[in-house]
Amino acid sequence: MGEAPALCVEDLKERFSNGFGLRSKGFETSTDLGDKTFVIGCNNNDSTSSLEVHIYDKSRGKWVIPTVLGIKPKPYEGHSAVLLNEDRIMIIIRGSTPDDCIWFLEVDTEYVKQQKKASDAEVVAWSKGVRGDAEKPVVISGPSGVGKGTLINMLMKEFPSMFGFSVSHTTRAPRGTEKNGVHYHFTERSIMEKDIKDGKFLEFASVHGNLYGTSIEAVEAVADSGKRCILDIDVQGAKSVRACSLDAVFVFISPPSMSELEERLRLRGTETEEQIQKRLRNAKAEIEQGKSSGIFDHILCNDNLEKCYENLKKLLGLDGSVPVNPKPSPNGIDLPWNHSVSKIDNKIVIKPETPESGNASKNLMVLDVSLLKGGAPSRTRGLNVYTIDSISDCLNGIHKPS
Ligand code: ADP
Ligand code: 5GP
Numbered sequence: 001m002g003e004a005p006a007l008c009v010e011d012l013k014e015r016f017s018n019g020f021g022l023r024s025k026g027f028e029t030s031t032d033l034g035d036k037t038f039v040i041g042c043n044n045n046d047s048t049s050s051l052e053v054h055i056y057d058k059s060r061g062k063w064v065i066p067t068v069l070g071i072k073p074k075p076y077e078g079h080s081a082v083l084l085n086e087d088r089i090m091i092i093i094r095g096s097t098p099d100d101c102i103w104f105l106e107v108d109t110e111y112v113k114q115q116k117k118a119s120d121a122e123v124v125a126w127s128k129g130v131r132g133d134a135e136k137p138v139v140i141s142g143p144s145g146v147g148k149g150t151l152i153n154m155l156m157k158e159f160p161s162m163f164g165f166s167v168s169h170t171t172r173a174p175r176g177t178e179k180n181g182v183h184y185h186f187t188e189r190s191i192m193e194k195d196i197k198d199g200k201f202l203e204f205a206s207v208h209g210n211l212y213g214t215s216i217e218a219v220e221a222v223a224d225s226g227k228r229c230i231l232d233i234d235v236q237g238a239k240s241v242r243a244c245s246l247d248a249v250f251v252f253i254s255p256p257s258m259s260e261l262e263e264r265l266r267l268r269g270t271e272t273e274e275q276i277q278k279r280l281r282n283a284k285a286e287i288e289q290g291k292s293s294g295i296f297d298h299i300l301c302n303d304n305l306e307k308c309y310e311n312l313k314k315l316l317g318l319d320g321s322v323p324v325n326p327k328p329s330p331n332g333i334d335l336p337w338n339h340s341v342s343k344i345d346n347k348i349v350i351k352p353e354t355p356e357s358g359n360a361s362k363n364l365m366v367l368d369v370s371l372l373k374g375g376a377p378s379r380t381r382g383l384n385v386y387t388i389d390s391i392s393d394c395l396n397g398i399h400k401p402s
Helices: 009-020 110-119 148-158 189-197 216-224 235-243 258-268 273-292 305-315 391-395
Strands: 028-033 036-041 052-057 062-064 067-069 079-084 088-093 102-106 123-131 138-141 163-165 168-170 184-186 201-207 210-215 228-232 249-254 298-301 339-344 347-352 364-368 380-388
Touching: 028 079, 036 079, 036 088, 067 110, 079 339, 088 347, 110 123, 138 148, 138 235, 148 163, 148 228, 148 305, 163 216, 189 201, 189 210, 201 216, 201 235, 210 216, 210 235, 216 228, 235 249, 235 273, 249 273, 249 305, 258 273, 298 305, 339 391, 347 391, 364 391, 380 391
Parallel strands: 067 123, 123 380, 138 228, 138 249, 163 228, 168 184, 249 298
Antiparallel strands: 028 036, 036 052, 052 062, 079 088, 088 102, 102 123, 168 210, 201 210, 339 347, 347 364, 364 380
16 A cells, blocks of 8 residues: 555645634644644534544645544544543543543554554554453364354353354355354455455454454444453464454364364265365364464363363353353443543543533543553553542542542
């Protein structure tokens, strides 16, 4: 990919003055970082629009439209922008829902640096901020027919409130009883390729001649429901997830022998002879990689199914009495509609502003961003939210009991 096309300043000015917001009701912000100014805003704020990003490169005197990865936030009724850690801009959106009001635009994080290097273009990436942590997802890989699906079904059946399955996208045709949206999102290649280009996928790979991939939403929908996410993906996919910001447990399931694997594939009876041969050919390389690449934290041999299942439960800490599913902490943040934002160290202080409250407002909200985890292309987790009575409480580290 070449350099992003440059716009002349006049073009941009016209674009912005047509509603992007230089005049603005708060629909546009600009944030300086080194030689660059990141301008975030929208042309209009109807329900279909999203926040757009333009960069002014001061050293070259040029406007650049970057490649924007991740799902973009909706603009609602204006936003504030605060630079954090010199690598991301926190966006606080006014008038949105509690679970949609904090976003992060990554402009120089490790993930963004990698993407810039890979595409040789200017890149930024969105990620939605949520409170609290999610349990580490579990990535399960292994050759086709080894028993991954069987083991995952057993886990989901025994602990239905604890685990949720990440429903992948694939371009392969559904098998007999497979349902769209349950086993896979069956999709057309051109649509999936466009979504991959738009940064909606955590990982993707060409497996046995078809495209398979995990969308960011598939994983986050499970985490947002308070469940632990299970991903059934191939070794290439596991490698990509290892390289991104998602902190997961990686488990490789190996067969007792190639002949046993072949027998299982045949007994399952879901593939043609040609497809079985292809899957067996690929299995050899997968097993080699799975066992030697260092990607996996655990390798389990699925010889005896019950034994393998017990070992899987053990490594997930489920071998004792049935654990109580911890109550998920709320993801959302109830922001006052009218507010001002300030930054004190790693704390963002949001002050409600009403005509009556003036400067005497109590109940300032603090977003502590010192323990952020994850990030683009997934969610940014670990936002700590509490209230204080005054700015001096923030300086003194005092906060009200929640
Ligand atoms: P994968 O999801 O890895 O492609 P499946 O879970 O569909 O594999 O399992 C393939 C076939 O092997 C299924 O018919 C399943 O019932 C069978 N199977 C799974 N584990 C075992 C095992 N330990 N011993 C014998 N058959 C097994
Ligand atoms: P199947 O066609 O048998 O359902 O799956 C074939 C292979 O694709 C399996 O090894 C499975 O783990 C892998 N797979 C399924 N979903 C994904 C995905 O989202 N990403 C990747 N990389 N592999 C996947």
